[in-house]
Amino acid sequence: xxxxxxxxxxxxxxxxxxxxxxxxxxxxxxxxxxxxxxxxxxxxxxxxxxxxxxxxxxxxxxxxxxxxxxxxxxxxxxxxxxxxxxxxxxxxxxxxxxxxxxxxxxxxxxxxxxxxxxxxxxxxxxxxxxxxxxxxxxxxxxxxxxxxxxxxxxxxxxxxxxxxxxxxxxxxxxxxxxxxxxxxxxxxxxxxxxxxxxxxxxxxxxxxxxxxxxxxxxxxxxxxxxxxxxxxxxxxxxxxxxxxxxxxxxxxxxxxxxxxxxxxxxxxxxxxxxxxxxxxxxxxxxxxxxxxxxxxxxxxxxxxxxxxxxxxxxxxxxxxxxxxxxxxxxxxxxxxxxxxxxxxxxxxxxxxxxxxxxxxxxxxxxxxxxxxxxxxxxxxxxxxxxxxxxxxxxxxxxxxxxxxxxxx
Amino acid sequence: xxxxxxxxxxxxxxxxxxxxxxxxxxxxxxxxxxxxxxxxxxxxxxxxxxxxxxxxxxxxxxxxxxxxxxxxxxxxxxxxxxxxxxxxxxxxxxxxxxxxxxxxxxxxxxxxxxxxxxxxxxxxxxxxxxxxxxxxxxxxxxxxxxxxxxxxxxxxxxxxxxxxxxxxxxxxxxxxxxxxxxxxxxxxxxxxxxxxxxxxxxxxxxxxxxxxxxxxxxxxxxxxxxxxxxxxxxxxxxxxxxxxxxxxxxxxxxxxxxxxxxxxxxxxxxxxxxxxxxxxxxxxxxxxxxxxxxxxxxxxxxxxxxxxxxxxxxxxxxxxxxxxxxxxxxxxxxxxxxxxxxxxxxxxxxxxxxxxxxxxxxxxxxxxxxxxxxxxxxxxxxxxxxxxxxxxxxxxxxxxxxxxxxxx
Numbered sequence: 001x002x003x004x005x006x007x008x009x010x011x012x013x014x015x016x017x018x019x020x021x022x023x024x025x026x027x028x029x030x031x032x033x034x035x036x037x038x039x040x041x042x043x044x045x046x047x048x049x050x051x052x053x054x055x056x057x058x059x060x061x062x063x064x065x066x067x068x069x070x071x072x073x074x075x076x077x078x079x080x081x082x083x084x085x086x087x088x089x090x091x092x093x094x095x096x097x098x099x100x101x102x103x104x105x106x107x108x109x110x111x112x113x114x115x116x117x118x119x120x121x122x123x124x125x126x127x128x129x130x131x132x133x134x135x136x137x138x139x140x141x142x143x144x145x146x147x148x149x150x151x152x153x154x155x156x157x158x159x160x161x162x163x164x165x166x167x168x169x170x171x172x173x174x175x176x177x178x179x180x181x182x183x184x185x186x187x188x189x190x191x192x193x194x195x196x197x198x199x200x201x202x203x204x205x206x207x208x209x210x211x212x213x214x215x216x217x218x219x220x221x222x223x224x225x226x227x228x229x230x231x232x233x234x235x236x237x238x239x240x241x242x243x244x245x246x247x248x249x250x251x252x253x254x255x256x257x258x259x260x261x262x263x264x265x266x267x268x269x270x271x272x273x274x275x276x277x278x279x280x281x282x283x284x285x286x287x288x289x290x291x292x293x294x295x296x297x298x299x300x301x302x303x304x305x306x307x308x309x310x311x312x313x314x315x316x317x318x319x320x321x322x323x324x325x326x327x328x329x330x331x332x333x334x335x336x337x338x339x340x341x342x343x344x345x346x347x348x349x350x351x352x353x354x355x356x357x358x359x360x361x362x363x364x365x366x367x368x369x370x371x372x373x374x375x376x377x378x379x380x381x382x383x384x385x386x387x388x389x390x391x392x393x394x395x396x397x398x399x400x401x402x403x404x405x406x407x408x
Numbered sequence: 409x410x411x412x413x414x415x416x417x418x419x420x421x422x423x424x425x426x427x428x429x430x431x432x433x434x435x436x437x438x439x440x441x442x443x444x445x446x447x448x449x450x451x452x453x454x455x456x457x458x459x460x461x462x463x464x465x466x467x468x469x470x471x472x473x474x475x476x477x478x479x480x481x482x483x484x485x486x487x488x489x490x491x492x493x494x495x496x497x498x499x500x501x502x503x504x505x506x507x508x509x510x511x512x513x514x515x516x517x518x519x520x521x522x523x524x525x526x527x528x529x530x531x532x533x534x535x536x537x538x539x540x541x542x543x544x545x546x547x548x549x550x551x552x553x554x555x556x557x558x559x560x561x562x563x564x565x566x567x568x569x570x571x572x573x574x575x576x577x578x579x580x581x582x583x584x585x586x587x588x589x590x591x592x593x594x595x596x597x598x599x600x601x602x603x604x605x606x607x608x609x610x611x612x613x614x615x616x617x618x619x620x621x622x623x624x625x626x627x628x629x630x631x632x633x634x635x636x637x638x639x640x641x642x643x644x645x646x647x648x649x650x651x652x653x654x655x656x657x658x659x660x661x662x663x664x665x666x667x668x669x670x671x672x673x674x675x676x677x678x679x680x681x682x683x684x685x686x687x688x689x690x691x692x693x694x695x696x697x698x699x700x701x702x703x704x705x706x707x708x709x710x711x712x713x714x715x716x717x718x719x720x721x722x723x724x725x726x727x728x729x730x731x732x733x734x735x736x737x738x739x740x741x742x743x744x745x746x747x748x749x750x751x752x753x754x755x756x757x758x759x760x761x762x763x764x765x766x767x768x769x770x771x772x773x774x775x776x777x778x779x780x781x782x783x784x785x786x787x788x789x790x791x792x793x794x795x796x797x798x799x800x801x802x803x804x805x806x807x808x809x810x811x812x813x814x815x816x
Contacts, residue, residue, distance in 0.1 A: 012578045041583055070577035077582075161803055162708055169478035170420045170705040172812045174485075175449055198803060203810040233814065289700045297578040300570055301708060303802060383802035394711060394791035395606060396570055402611040404580045406641065 001101040003035040004318070006054070009042035009109035009116065010077070010138065012070035012293075013152030014159075014302045015310040017399070019108045019136045020073065021066045022314020024054050027104075032322045037100060040403065042076035043107070043116055046093055051100070052403055061399070066307065067387050068399040069299035079112065080119045083126070090123040097131055104132040104321040108314070110139035110150075114329055115353035121327030132321040135329035135349060136313050140296045142191035145355045146347035147331035151313060152296070154306030154382035157195035159298045160184060161383055163291060164199035164239065168206040171235050179226055179236045179278050181288040182207065183271035185295055187243040189358045190214050192295065194371045195379045196239035206237040213243035214358045215368035217252060222274065223281045225369050230284065244270050300396050304385025309342070316344040340381035409509045410440065412726070413454065414462070415447035417517035417524065418485070418546065420478035420701075421560030422567075422710045423718040425807070427516045427544045428481065429474045430722020432462050435512075440730050445508060448811065450484035451515070451524055454501055459508070460811055469807070474715065475795050476807040477707035487520065488527045491534070498531040505539055512540040512729040516722070518547035518558075522737055523761035529735030540729040543737035543757060544721050548704045550599035553763045554755035555739035559721060560704070562714030562790035565603035567706045568592060569791055571699060572607035572647070576614040579643050587634055587644045587686050589696040590615065591679035593703055595651040597766045598622050600703065602779045603787045604647035614645040621651035622766045623776035625660060630682065631689045633777050638692065652678050708804050712793025717750070724752040748789035 006023045008016055020038075027033040036054040039045035052073075057065070065072050083090060097105065107117040114135045121133035137144050142153035164182065171180050184193040190212025197210060208229045211217060229236045244252045252270045271288030278286040313330045320328065328346040335341045363375040390397040414431045416424055428446075435441040444462040447453035460481075465473070473480050491498060505513065515525040522543045529541035545552050548564035572590065579588050592601040598620025605618060616637045619625060637644045652660045660678045679696030686694040721738045728736065736754040743749045771783040798805040 008581075012581055041581075044583075068577065069574050071581045074583070075581040158802055163702055163706070165803060165806065166477050166705040166707060167701065168813075169476065169707075169806060169809060170701050172809055173416075173420055173449075173479045173483040175452075175482070198801075201803075203808045204813050235813070287701075289702075290698065291702075292697045293575065293578050293695075294571060294697075294699075294702070297574040298571070299574060299577075305802075380801060385802060386799055391794055393606075393788060394566055394569070394713075394793060395573060395609075398573065398577060400611045401577065401580055405576075405612050405643070 001034050002032065002103045003037060003101050004033050004104045004106065005037045005039050005046065005097070005100070005102050006106040006108070007039035007042050007045060008071040008073045009075050009107060009113040011110070011296065012075065013138055013140050013296050014069045014155035014299045015151040015306050016108055016138045017065050017068050017072045018307040018310035019138060019151055019314035021062050022311035023106045023136065023318055024057065024062065026315035026318030028055060030318060030322055033104070037102070038073045041074040042078060043080070044076045044078050045074070046096055049096060064397070065399040066311065067299055067302065067389055069297040072399055072401060074404050077112065078116070080116045083119060083123050087123070090120070093120065094124070094127070094129060102131060104134070104318070106134050106136060106314070106317055108136040108138050110137070110144065111353055114349055118327065118349035118353055121349065124326065132324070132326040134317040134321050134326070136317050137329055137331065140192065141186050141189055143189040143356045143358070144352065145357045146329065146352050148334040148342065149332060149382060151306060151310035153191060154303035155301070156192055156295045157379055158303040158383035159295050159301045160192055160196055160291060161198040162301055164196045164207060167237060167289070168199060168204040171206070171237055175234060177230055177234045177284050179238065179284055179286040181238050181240055181271045181274055181286065183240055183242055183269055183288060183290045186213065186241050188213060188356050190241045191359055193239050193241040194359055194375050195383070197371050197376055198379060198383065207239040208236055209238040209369045210371055211238070211240045211244055211369060212359055212364060213241050213245055214361065215364060216247040217244040218247070219277060223277065226278060227282060240270055240274065242270055299398065300389050302387045303383050304387050305382055307387055312344055320346060337377050337381070409442050410511045411443040411445060411509050412441050412512045412514065413445045413447050413505070413508070413510050414514045414516070415450050415453060416479040416481045417450035417483050417515060417521040419518070419704065420483065421546055421548050421704050422477045422563035422707045423559040423714050424516055424546045425473050425476050425480045426715040426718035427546060427559055427722035429470050430719035431514045431544065431726055432465065432470065434723035434726030436463060438726060438730055441511070445510070446481045449482040450486060451488070452484045452486050453482070454504055457504060472805070473807040474719065475707055475710065475797055477705040480807055480809060482812050485520065486524070488524050491527060491531050495531070498528070501528065502532070502535070502537060510539060512542070512726070514542050514544060514722070514725055516544040516546050518545070519552065519761055522757055526735065526757035526761055529757065532734065540732070540734040542725040542729050542734070544725050545737055545739065548600065549594050549597055551597040551764045551766070552760065553765045554737065554760050556742040556750065557740060557790060559714060559718035561599060562711035563709070564600055564703045565787055566711040566791035567703050567709045568600055568604055568699060569606040570709055572604045572615060575645060575697070576607060576612040579645055583642060585638055585642045585692050587646065587692055587694040589646050589648055589679045589682055589694065591648055591650055591677055591696060591698045593699070594621065594649045596621060596764050598649045599767055601647050601649040602767055602783050603791070605779050605784055606787060606791065615647040616644055617646040617777045618779055619646070619648045619652055619777060620767055620772060621649050621653055622769065623772060624655040625652040626655070627685060631685065634686060635690060648678055648682065650678055707806065708797050710795045711791050712795050713790060715795055720752055728754060745785050745789070
C-alpha cells in the first residue's frame with residue numbers, strides 16, 4: 001500500500017484548493033498511489049492523526065472544491081522546531097507517516113509552510129527514509145522567491161482590479177473634490193497594490209497614485225502628490241499598501257496614531273492614518289477603504305488562469321515525487337509574456353523559506369508613486385479568465401466544509 | 409417637439425443605471441417623445457444646462473449602461489428650498505425645461521430625490537404647467553416607504569450574502585477562538601445587515617449573531633451573546649449594522665472612542681469600537697471588517713432580479729407620465745412570496761420623502777440578536793439571478809463615463 005498525505009497551511013487564498021485538487025488528481029491518475037489522506041489543520045492534523053480520505057471524491061465534488069475559497073482542509077500557523085533542538089516531534093511525525101503507509105507528503109502553503117516541508121525532507125534524508133516531501137506554493141502576497149508568481153496572487157489581483165474599477169465609477173459621481181484611499185494587503189511586498197494599476201482604462205486614470213512598501217514613504221511627498229493630482233481632477237483615488245514604511249523602516253500602521261476610550265494604544269491601519277492626514281493638511285473630503293479579507297477569499301471573482309496554474313502545480317508535485325524527487329517546491333517559470341506562456345519546474349527548498357521577493361525597483365517610477373509598464377505586463381496575464389461558479393437561489397455554491405465547521 | 413429629461417441623484421447603487429435604461433427605452437418605444445436629455449449631476453445639471461443626449465444609444469451601449477455600477481449621469485446632494493421661501497430657483501428650472509421643450513422629467517433617487525421631484529411637481533401644479541414629474545426609487549438601504557423594496561437593495565444584499573459565505577470559509581480554517589465582526593451599511597434601517605442571514609447553509613451557521621439599528625444596542629448583552637456562541641464554536645462571525653444606537657438613540661459610532669495623534673476626536677466605525685470591546689472583555693482574537701462602498705458598487709455581483717425590476721420601474725414611470733400622471737413615484741407591490749410575484753404601481757410623493765421604513769419588529773427575534781424566517785422569505789427572491797458581465801483581459805467592461813471623468 002502506497003498512500004499520500006496532503007495538507008494546507010498559512011493564510012487563506014482563493015487558489016489553494018485548486019492545488020489540493022491537483023494533488024488528488026495527480027495521485028489518482030498516476031496509478032502509483034492508493035489512499036489520499038487530507039490532514040486537517042496542516043501539520044498539526046498529522047500529529048493528531050486528524051485525517052479525512054479524499055480518494056473517493058466525485059468529479060463534481062472535486063470541481064466544487066477547485067473553485068471554493070480558503071483551505072478546504074483547514075490551516076495552521078505551526079512553526080516546526082529546528083531538528084537539532086527537538087527531534088522528538090520529527091520522530092513522532094515519521095512514526096505516523098509509516099503507520100499510514102505514506103510514501104509522499106505534500107504541503108500547500110507560503111513561506112512558513114516551505115520551512116516545514118524543508119525540515120521534514122531534511123530529517124527524512126538524515127534517517128534514510130524514502131518518503132518524498134514536496135511543497136506547493138501559495139500566497140496572495142506573491143512574495144515567494146524561485147517562482148515567477150504564486151498561486152492566489154492572480155485571483156486576489158483580479159478582485160482588486162475589478163473593485164478599483166468599480167470604485168472609479170462610484171467616486172466619479174459628485175463634482176466636489178474628494179480623495180479616496182484604498183488600502184490593499186501586502187505587508188512586505190507591493191505586488192497586490194501594484195496590480196491596481198490594471199484598472200485604468202480609456203475613460204479613467206484611477207488609481208492616479210500608487211504607493212508600495214518597496215519605497216520609503218514620505219508623508220510630505222504624499223500630500224504634495226495628492227495636491228498635484230487635485231489640480232486636474234476632483235476625484236483622486238490612491239492605492240496604498242498596508243505595509244508602507246518610513247525611511248527608517250517603521251511601519252506607518254505601527255505609529256499608534258490613536259488611543260481608545262480607555263487610553264490604550266490602538267493600532268490604526270495605514271488608510272485611516274493617511275485619511276486623517278489628508279483631512280488635516282488639505283481640508284478636503286477623504287475616505288479610506290480597506291479591501292480587507294475579501295481580496296483573499298472572493299472566489300466568485302477568481303482568475304481562471306490562476307486556478308489552472310494552481311492545479312497544475314499540485315499535479316506536477318505528485319509527478320516529481322513519483323520520479324523519486326524530494327525536498328522541492330514546484331514553481332512557475334514564465335517563458336513568454338505575449339503570448340503568455342510558462343512551464344512548471346522545481347526549486348530546491350533551501351533558502352526559499354526565509355526570503356521575500358519584492359517588486360523590482362525598476363518597475364516603480366522614479367517618483368515612487370506609480371508603477372511602470374513592465375509591472376503591468378507582468379500582472380496582466382495572471383488576472384485573465386473567469387471561473388464558472390454555480391449559484392443556488394442567488395448565492396454561490398461552494399464545497400461543504402462541515403469537517404471544519406462541525407455542522408451536523 | 410416633446411422631450412424628456414432624466415437625472416440621477418443620491419448615493420451610488422448597482423441598479424440605478426438599469427432604471428435609467430428603463431426610462432430611455434420607455435421614452436423611445438412609446439413613440440411619444442423625441443429627445444432624451446440626460447442631466448449631469450442631478451438637478452444641478454438642469455440649472456447649468458449640462459445635458460447629454462441619450463436617444464441615439466445603441467442596444468449594445470444601453471445594455472452596458474444597464475449593468476454598470478453607480479450613476480452614469482453623475483449625482484448630487486442638492487436640497488431644494490421650500491417653494492414659499494425661494495421660488496426663483498423653480499422659475500429658473502421651469503424656464504430651462506420650457507426652453508428644451510421638456511414635457512416630462514424623471515428623477516431616479518432616494519429620499520432626498522423624492523423630495524426634489526415632489527416640490528417640482530407641486531410648483532408645476534401651482535403655475536398650471538403640464539410638464540409631468542415622476543420619481544423612480546433607488547437606495548441600497550431599502551428604507552423608502554410605499555414600495556415593497558427599493559432598486560439597489562437586492563444587488564447590495566446579494567454581494568453581502570456572497571461575501572458573508574466567503575468569510576465563513578475564510579474564518580473556518582484555524583482552530584483558535586476568533587470573533588469576526590462584519591460592519592454593513594444602513595444608518596437607520598437594518599435591511600442590508602439582516603440579509604446576511606441568507607449566507608447560512610447546511611454546513612455553516614455564519615453569521616451566528618445579527619444586530620440591527622431597529623433594536624437598542626446593549627454592549628453588555630452583545631458581550632454575553634458572543635461569549636455564549638464561543639461555547640459551541642471557535643469561529644464566531646457577527647453581522648453588525650453601521651447604525652447601531654444605544655437605548656438613548658445615540659449612535660455607537662459617535663462615541664468618539666478614539667483620538668488621533670494630534671489629540672483630535674476621531675470617529676471610529678462601529679466595527680472598530682466593538683472589536684476593541686471584544687478584545688478587552690473576552691481576551692479573544694477579534695477582527696472587524698467593513699464591507700464599505702463595495703456593497704453599493706460591486707456590479708459584477710448584481711442581482712438579475714434587482715436590475716430587471718429597476719428597469720421596469722423606469723419604463724413604467726414613462727408610461728404613467730404619458731397617461732398624464734404627475735407627482736408620483738413608481739413602486740413595487742409584492743403579490744406573492746412563493747412563487748415571487750409583483751406588480752408596478754404608483755405612490756403619491758407626499759409623505760414619502762421624510763419617512764424611513766425599518767425592519768418590522770416582528771421580523772427580529774425576541775433577544776434582538778437575529779432575524780426571523782419572515783425576514784429571510786422577504787429578501788430571498790430579491791438576490792436571485794446573475795447578470796452577464798462582459799470581461800476583457802480579466803477585467804469587467806463597464807460603460808464609458810468620460811463625460812464625468814473628463815478623460816479625452
